[in-house]
Amino acid sequence: MRVEVHLWSGLRSLTGGLEKVSVEAASTGELLAALARDYPQLAPVIEAGVSVAVDGRIIASSLTEPLGPDNEIYLMQRLKGG
Amino acid sequence: MALDDHKNTDFKFIGTRPDRPDGLDKVTGRARFGADAYAPGMLHGAIVRSPHAHARIVRIDTTAAEALEGVKAVVTRADFAADLSGEFGFVLENVMAGEKALYDGHAVAAVAASSALIARDAAKLVQVVYEILPHVTDVDAAMAADAPVLNDTYADATVPAGLHPNVVRYHDSGHGDVEAGFAAADLIVEDSFKTEATHQGYIEPHACLATLGNDGKGELWCTTQGHWIAQKTCAALVGIDTSQLRVTASEIGGGFGGKTTVFIEPVALALSRKANRPVKIVMNRSEVFRATGPTSSTSMDVKIGMMKDGTITAAQGVFRLQGGAFPGAPMEFSAMCAFAPYNLENVKQIGYDVISNRPKQAAYRAPGAPMASFAVESVIDDLCKQLGLDPIEVRLKNASREGTKASYGPRFQRIGLVETLEAAKTHPHYTAPLKPGQGRGVSCGFWFNHGGETSVSLALSEDGTCQISVGTPDIGGSRASMALMAAEVLGIAYENFRVTVADTATLGYNDVSHGSRVTYASGLATIKAAQDAVAKLCKRAAAKWGIPEDAVYWEDGFAKPSGANAGNFDPIPLAEITKDMGSTGGPISGHFEATPEGAGVSFGTHIVDAEVDPETGKTAVVRYTVIQDAGKAIHPTYVEGQFQGGAAQGIGWALNEEYIYGEDGRLQNSIFLDYRVPVASDLPMIDTVIVEVPNPGHPYGVRGVGETGIVPPLAAIANAVSAAAGVRLRHLPMSPPRILRALKAQASEG
Numbered sequence: 001m002r003v004e005v006h007l008w009s010g011l012r013s014l015t016g017g018l019e020k021v022s023v024e025a026a027s028t029g030e031l032l033a034a035l036a037r038d039y040p041q042l043a044p045v046i047e048a049g050v051s052v053a054v055d056g057r058i059i060a061s062s063l064t065e066p067l068g069p070d071n072e073i074y075l076m077q078r079l080k081g082g
Numbered sequence: 083m084a085l086d087d088h089k090n091t092d093f094k095f096i097g098t099r100p101d102r103p104d105g106l107d108k109v110t111g112r113a114r115f116g117a118d119a120y121a122p123g124m125l126h127g128a129i130v131r132s133p134h135a136h137a138r139i140v141r142i143d144t145t146a147a148e149a150l151e152g153v154k155a156v157v158t159r160a161d162f163a164a165d166l167s168g169e170f171g172f173v174l175e176n177v178m179a180g181e182k183a184l185y186d187g188h189a190v191a192a193v194a195a196s197s198a199l200i201a202r203d204a205a206k207l208v209q210v211v212y213e214i215l216p217h218v219t220d221v222d223a224a225m226a227a228d229a230p231v232l233n234d235t236y237a238d239a240t241v242p243a244g245l246h247p248n249v250v251r252y253h254d255s256g257h258g259d260v261e262a263g264f265a266a267a268d269l270i271v272e273d274s275f276k277t278e279a280t281h282q283g284y285i286e287p288h289a290c291l292a293t294l295g296n297d298g299k300g301e302l303w304c305t306t307q308g309h310w311i312a313q314k315t316c317a318a319l320v321g322i323d324t325s326q327l328r329v330t331a332s333e334i335g336g337g338f339g340g341k342t343t344v345f346i347e348p349v350a351l352a353l354s355r356k357a358n359r360p361v362k363i364v365m366n367r368s369e370v371f372r373a374t375g376p377t378s379s380t381s382m383d384v385k386i387g388m389m390k391d392g393t394i395t396a397a398q399g400v401f402r403l404q405g406g407a408f409p410g411a412p413m414e415f416s417a418m419c420a421f422a423p424y425n426l427e428n429v430k431q432i433g434y435d436v437i438s439n440r441p442k443q444a445a446y447r448a449p450g451a452p453m454a455s456f457a458v459e460s461v462i463d464d465l466c467k468q469l470g471l472d473p474i475e476v477r478l479k480n481a482s483r484e485g486t487k488a489s490y491g492p493r494f495q496r497i498g499l500v501e502t503l504e505a506a507k508t509h510p511h512y513t514a515p516l517k518p519g520q521g522r523g524v525s526c527g528f529w530f531n532h533g534g535e536t537s538v539s540l541a542l543s544e545d546g547t548c549q550i551s552v553g554t555p556d557i558g559g560s561r562a563s564m565a566l567m568a569a570e571v572l573g574i575a576y577e578n579f580r581v582t583v584a585d586t587a588t589l590g591y592n593d594v595s596h597g598s599r600v601t602y603a604s605g606l607a608t609i610k611a612a613q614d615a616v617a618k619l620c621k622r623a624a625a626k627w628g629i630p631e632d633a634v635y636w637e638d639g640f641a642k643p644s645g646a647n648a649g650n651f652d653p654i655p656l657a658e659i660t661k662d663m664g665s666t667g668g669p670i671s672g673h674f675e676a677t678p679e680g681a682g683v684s685f686g687t688h689i690v691d692a693e694v695d696p697e698t699g700k701t702a703v704v705r706y707t708v709i710q711d712a713g714k715a716i717h718p719t720y721v722e723g724q725f726q727g728g729a730a731q732g733i734g735w736a737l738n739e740e741y742i743y744g745e746d747g748r749l750q751n752s753i754f755l756d757y758r759v760p761v762a763s764d765l766p767m768i769d770t771v772i773v774e775v776p777n778p779g780h781p782y783g784v785r786g787v788g789e790t791g792i793v794p795p796l797a798a799i800a801n802a803v804s805a806a807a808g809v810r811l812r813h814l815p816m817s818p819p820r821i822l823r824a825l826k827a828q829a830s831e832g
Binding site: 006008010011012013014041044045048053055056057058059060061062065072074076077079080081082 | 242252253254282414415447449532533535598679788789
């Protein structure tokens with residue numbers, strides 16, 4: 001299934017200016033793999049570490065969180081703390 | 083059991099305030115901290131550090147040092163792994179300089195000798211020939227076109243073309259149309275702010291004891307917030323397999339984010355390998371200041387538009403963070419946390435990560451957020467003053483709520499900001515009279531919180547007591563919190579638990595004690611491990627009664643038949659089941675390993691009264707109240723302690739603490755006599771109010787509290803000081819000279 005992903009605008013220059021992209025994915029892992037495949041310029045950023053927000057719940061590292069077409073999905077900076 | 087089965091129920095143990103299990107050890111000196119490790123034949127290490135802010139290393143001659151009697155090994159960069167890239171590459175470059183020394187205090191070589199004194203003497207005999215290069219230590223100067231370039235390969239793909247190579251990462255986020263929002267405002271305030279780098283100021287310096295043989299097997303004892311990441315990083319830097327390095331975390335004398343990486347540990351390992359002896363290294367305070375992570379210093383511009391009724395119509399911020407010699411300044415978190423407390427239709431935030439000739443910044447409680455909050459909440463305070471509006475009412479009017487689209491994009495789940503503001507509004511502090519010369523400030527703050535990889539084992543003993551093994555160093559009273567949560571599940575007394583921070587060889591991987599994650603994630607894992615043990619206890623009872631497992635339930639420390647249909651049996655207490663466990667199926671343990679992803683975000687609101695002496699510029703904080711959403715306070719005394727600690731550190735950051743660099747690029751205040759942290763007489767009683775809006779992602783609603791408490795203080799204090807002084811303070815710390823300059827400038831402006 002296709003899901004929509006919001007990108008923070010610092011990443012938009014890496015997707016030809018797109019604010020939102022649509023990829024084929026059923027989990028967070030598939031999402032990141034699809035983004036890196038479909039938008040190769042995003043690959044180094046994803047490799048360096050990102051989090052995914054799904055309906056406001058921030059997924060810091062799990063690649064197995066299920067996704068559906070109705071989810072609000074944001075690609076975010078990998079969270080850590082002090 | 084579903085995640086939220088226990089939410090909003092009455093607890094027997096959660097929320098009580100028993101004595102901390104490690105308290106006696108720590109007040110009697112029995113606890114073993116980083117420098118308390120010794121080994122037979124141990125050597126002492128000392129590090130040779132650059133006296134220059136930026137210099138090419140032309141040659142290092144170790145001959146004289148090696149010739150000194152008692153010296154057993156000298157290492158340089160050549161003694162570490164080659165060809166590391168990415169984060170490990172940056173850590174190695176920071177641990178031991180390669181081609182260039184990038185800041186005053188950068189390690190360039192190290193020696194191991196039979197005594198600490200000989201090691202220090204030998205370090206002075208290492209001859210380093212430098213070619214001194216131009217340097218830059220200020221964030222704005224480092225972005226200027228003519229700034230010296232530290233490294234022209236560090237910038238990543240996010241950096242727009244045309245920026246100086248010292249800008250190594252870029253963030254740009256937001257939504258709506260800020261220009262349209264500003265056009266709709268009745269008043270716009272636009273201002274610029276600066277903050278100076280501050281150190282986490284932990285009382286215990288970095289210390290470690292390492293052994294590493296030529297067979298690639300090693301052991302490391304160190305003070306750290308995360309011994310698994312220390313294991314992984316150190317193994318990579320010295321070129322051995324991760325599992326062959328066993329790391330034990332000592333007790334820790336404070337970390338606050340500054341002990342989430344390694345500095346001396348790989349050096350001790352490399353020296354040990356070369357000397358074939360254990361090597362101990364303990365930093366002195368000057369080394370801690372010169373070569374471990376302070377925060378980023380910042381330069382920020384904030385613009386906010388507001389209508390006469392207090393509605394914010396648009397907000398934008400630019401956050402430039404100086405992160406030292408390597409990428410990683412937390413500018414994304416500055417940008418993402420800056421406006422998070424507010425429900426904004428039009429918002430834009432930009433962040434720059436800028437390298438300079440300073441030590442690499444390290445996390446410091448909610449990295450990046452306190453500085454951004456200082457700038458944003460100062461501008462909101464100005465808007466309220468100019469429009470004659472109550473600062474709490476304005477914050478309530480614009481507050482983020484469940485379902486609000488956060489300034490960084492996603493919608494909030496259940497959050498408790500409004501509850502903290504309501505509590506602030508009705509707190510006696512908010513309406514208490516002020517004396518002449520005093521001012522009151524308020525501020526809100528936000529932090530994400532974090533889950534992370536977590537493993538817990540829980541083993542029952544034959545006498546019915548319990549040992550819990552966690553992998554997260556106890557930096558805030560987590561032993562007590564884990565025991566309380568396990569007691570709640572098992573239904574036996576808190577005193578029946580012993581919680582141990584396990585080493586890397588005895589438990590699965592654990593993420594660092596950071597991100598306010600321990601009570602949340604290790605707590606969740608402890609609950610799950612205890613539930614796993616309970617299931618096994620029920621199974622033993624079922625076998626004894628000869629009934630199905632699912633016909634037994636657990637309550638208050640007893641296995642009970644689930645009803646008349648299950649049979650008429652007397653409840654069996656836990657100790658009676660464990661007494662015979664060796665002969666009824668073997669030891670009973672519970673386990674849980676996972677990466678919990680339900681960490682709930684957290685908000686706080688602070689109220690501060692400050693008094694400024696116009697003659698000397700000295701500020702006294704005379705009253706302070708912290709109000710914060712904890713989700714659920716497992717051990718309220720520790721939650722209050724985290725609130726008070728954040729406020730105390732914030733007072734230091736706001737009023738006195740700063741890294742001061744000379745024109746030569748060298749740190750001028752590298753001891754506590756010159757770098758002034760608050761002492762008891764600088765602090766008022768810090769009142770606390772715990773708000774509890776449960777986090778839906780934790781069985782008991784825990785959010786984690788360690789970091790949010792340091793986000794609002796800088797702004798709240800700045801607003802109080804500005805009100806007391808009658809002039810807006812835009813540069814932290816608000817030390818007496820800066821306040822006097824501001825008063826003088828205001829007087830000269832008439």
